[in-house]
Amino acid sequence: MKLAFFALSTLLVLHHAHAQFGRGCADLGDALINEACSGFVQYVKDSNEYYYDKPNSALQQYIRQTPSPSAQCCSDATAFVNKGCSCNSMFVSYVAAQRGFTAKTLAVVARAVQLSSCAANSPINNPCDSGVPAAQTPRLITVDG
Numbered sequence: 001m002k003l004a005f006f007a008l009s010t011l012l013v014l015h016h017a018h019a020q021f022g023r024g025c026a027d028l029g030d031a032l033i034n035e036a037c038s039g040f041v042q043y044v045k046d047s048n049e050y051y052y053d054k055p056n057s058a059l060q061q062y063i064r065q066t067p068s069p070s071a072q073c074c075s076d077a078t079a080f081v082n083k084g085c086s087c088n089s090m091f092v093s094y095v096a097a098q099r100g101f102t103a104k105t106l107a108v109v110a111r112a113v114q115l116s117s118c119a120a121n122s123p124i125n126n127p128c129d130s131g132v133p134a135a136q137t138p139r140l141i142t143v144d145g
Helices: 002-021 025-034 038-045 056-063 071-082 089-099 103-115
Strands: none
Touching (some): 025 038, 025 089, 038 056, 038 103
């Protein structure tokens, strides 16, 4: 009975997140994690948050060791970053966490996209970026729901 309640509550939360975001963070995150960018994102995720508080030059050197993201990957990643999904509390708490992503991991992924070849193709404006890496926990945008 408890398991059924948990499963139902999880589905309701995901449905609520999807309904609130529409073609927003839930869909953009799924595309980023599972589609054209999956290799790039997994490569960055494999760094285990090491680059979270490291300078951009170190992260840039790390991402140069992977093949350049495809045009579709850049499109998906730019949409995800520009919408602020990497610091959206609903997305981080309910969608990304179920896929093994933490707020810090998503912050590193967003920075990696900004430092990748994707930046040359279209403007990337990360609303989560405070300009300098945070010393503790990434700033999360809270979403009332």
